[in-house]
Amino acid sequence: MTYDKKKFRVVNHKTHSIDGVGLMQGRSFYTDDLAEQNSLVIKILRSPHAFAHIKSIDVSEAQKLNGVALVLTYKDVPHVSFSRAGQGYPEPSPHDKFILDEYVRYVGDEVAMVAAIDERTAEEALKLIKVEYEVLEPVLDFETAFENKSVIHPEDGICEMFPIGFDPKKNVAASYEMEVGNVEEELKKSDVIVDETFYSQAQAHAMLETHSSNARLDEHNRLVIYSSTQTPFHMRRIMATTLGLPVSKIRFIKPRVGGGFGGKQAFHGEFFCALTTLRTGKPSKMVYTREEVFGASYTRHPMRIRMRIGAMKDGRINAIDCRSLSDTGAYGEHSLTVFMIVGSKVLPLYNKVDAVKFGGQVVYTNHVPAGAYRGYGAIQGNYALEATIDILAEKLGMNPKEIREKNSMREKETSPIFEIMGEGTKGTAMIMESCKLPYCIKRGAELINWKENWPRKVVGENKVRGYGMAIAMQGSGIPFMDMGSCTIKLNDGGSFNVLVGATDIGQGSDTLIAKIVAEELEVPLEDILVYSSDTDLTPFDCGAYASSTTYISGNAAWKAAQKMRARLIKEAAAFLGVKEDDVEFDGKLFTAKDKHVSLYDLSVQWLYNKDLHQVSVTESYFGHVSPPPFMAAYAEVEVDLETGEYEILNYVTVTDSGTTINPMLARGQVEGGVVQGLGMACFEDVKYDKKGNLLSNNFLSYHIPTHKEIHKLTSEFADSYEPTGPFGAKSVGEIGIDTPPAVICNAIYNATGVRVHTLPITPEKILKGLKELKK
């Protein structure tokens, strides 16, 4: 059903976040705020070596220290391999991790755990643990990992859940190949071929709230875990399986979460809290230090991507070949799925090709593990593809805007890639029911004045402004795999509790779901009371990942609200003694000709006076398609030719995310994504020394964008309606991050003639390129 957007009352109108005031006032509902006052404090002894085997470990001195409650090594924990990735079942990531292991595979890997009465005692105890290591030769260059004589996972008991190309003896976590048509044949027919290789770096999530969890036993001796997580239901399942407990013995509660960006999809301290509390009976907590977040959680997968693109003289692109190599670090969380997104949410942008090929490997190294991170492969692929498209355009003598307009996806079109590539498995065919990409390209060009400005403007003796662009797409959840659900319960007085498993991690999903329910029921937004997420109290949800919340959980909330509305009308009709079809409901009154009754009166009566019962409904939703949001992005960049330094004067985005349920939060998602992407494009870089020690382990050595770097963001949305989305909405959480590396790369090239093939695009690289050009 298509709705007239003009008739929306709440959806698509500006509203403040429902929790905005409380959070600004400092209400204490983040994970560590809710730890038991007398929790045992957990600290981890971490490996000083990039790769080593533990020959012996002596914890006797640590155990004797006053105040130490528990010390655990690999000898004391279940030897069950699992994946910390926090995905659905069965996971597309290899089961290659043990809670603690006799091998350590990166500097920072867990060696032993201490739980003590306070932090100082726990840290003191760590110093008393004596470990003898057999130091092994690490693999620190991912291009040498394949079939390296150092095998990072030589151990028994690790496995894949279904074929993902897992080959640990060759240091391969996953591999993938696909081809549509015959790329080599089509390339031979092409008038012009470009062949370019790009490198993208590891990026840190750097959410402000560090990883945090705590545990306690309730009065039924069930394990209750508070966790700063994006996936409470997956965590419950994975923990139960790994510890050999029934799911019924574990309750996960997700309180407020201080940012995730994919980093909190995975497990961090939850197993250590669980084991400590189960074995001591006492509450426990573990809060990562900032250094641990940088050095012992996850990064974005670094990649090498080779793009070969063939085109005809008239600018028609006929073949794309994308070969990739991805570095998953010490463990294979999200190895296959991030890798596949490099192809599946990037290459369909140019859907008119006769042949397209994608493939390569994900290899282990002795670096901090890579995991889920906003963009999830699309940002890496977008950098390589969209920079190569500009190179191709120049070779063809075309405007970069024109080549994109000619070859990119349009409404009602499709790509064979959708059916072939899914989330670690086969995909789902779909037609683009909503795709305003042509409008996004056109409007963005107007906003940056592309016609006048491209490719460059000289503004001073050594100052040049360059203009660059890129287009991007993402998805909206994982079809047939990810499910969200929603329970709505009527209270006396006419307010509604909305219980959702959907995981608000700061992106504003509680507000979004409240708006969807308020729109459908026509009641005031303040009468919608959202609670998320608690595995005991709220219905199931896959969690916040894969740009799924608006589309999957939003659709579940919409279905539940529709059901509640129908139920209320049915019951009001019975009360009034009229036919359902004759009843109208305006959010307050049920009216049928001359008869009427208020929601207020009925809600009180049902609980206290007559025909006593609780009105509640539950609905679930899973996607049959994953409608992509689209974006066109442009930047104006001013470069100092003497120093190579540059500033981004304006970053323009025009986004098609369907109906924006909350226009202000949608803009916040786009701009937050853009700025995080600019960090990756311009300066963020996870760096190691030659022994594999992390050099970028705090906010001084790892700089994230601040107010000083951001000058102007121009963010607009296309008028678009996705017929399968809730009130026409598609996702918006990830799309913003995808374009900056390619846009900045293209703008810098247009300003200076220097093409930077490795991220981040630093002044040093630009200056080096300028010097080479002068030769």
Next chain:
Amino acid sequence: MLVTFYLNNVRVSYDVRPDEYLAETLRSHGVKSVKVGCNETSCGSCTVLLENRPAMSCGILSASIEGKHITTVEGIQEEAARIAYFFGEEGADQCGFCNAGYALTIYALKRELKNPTDDEIKDYIVGNLCRCSGMQSQLNAIKAYLKEE
């Protein structure tokens, strides 16, 4: 050792260790609005006002504040709600973890600088990191709050 100071204008005496920092002291006494994002004075989440000036409480030795006035967001609840209004108007509020620290910095900024330029505002708030927003919405919200009489 015992340290006596004014917490949101209430005189309190807490037993602290000589090497204890204020962020830990406040959180251990239930002031959980003070968030620890880095514990090395580089993110601003633990911002408090020390004699009405923003300071990162993870870098203040608790023993050093004898007799001083400390303000946390609990001490400026109404102003925090006003600031939240302007953040809401601009869509600048997301995960909220940095917000209490931001509120204190912005509150102090309004009282310290009259008619600041954009660059002066940015210099004042640059120590408060945010990973969610695109910065521009926050800047616009702050400017609107500063204009309000």
